[in-house]
């Protein structure tokens with residue numbers, strides 16, 4: 001059994017001002033707070049839509065916050081990582097000279113370490129043959 005509720009009682013405005021308001025024009029589907037509303041303007045639908053938008057916004061800000069925390073953590077690790085690489089480089093170069101059996105592995109380590117140190121310092125000071 002369906003009762004005809006008539007038009008939605010909400011007034012809408014294309015320019016979002018009080019001068020250009022006119023009746024919604026959609027058929028009412030629900031009655032809330034004693035007034036008929038369409039499924040766009042019923043207060044419960046409007047509230048649900050706002051709650052969904054707020055949840056989406058919260059999720060977006062949570063993701064931004066998590067990304068900032070991750071970046072801050074990486075920045076905190078920077079001095080230790082650079083110090084470790086700077087300590088490792090002479091050992092790798094010693095190995096290149098004194099342990100020719102590991103030549104291929106040590107050469108690729110040296111290239112990676114020199115690249116990382118140069119990138120961290122923003123320089124190209126550490127030439128391949130220095131150390």
Ligand SMILES: [Zn+2]
Nearest residue numbers: 008024038041
């Ligand atoms: Zn409406």
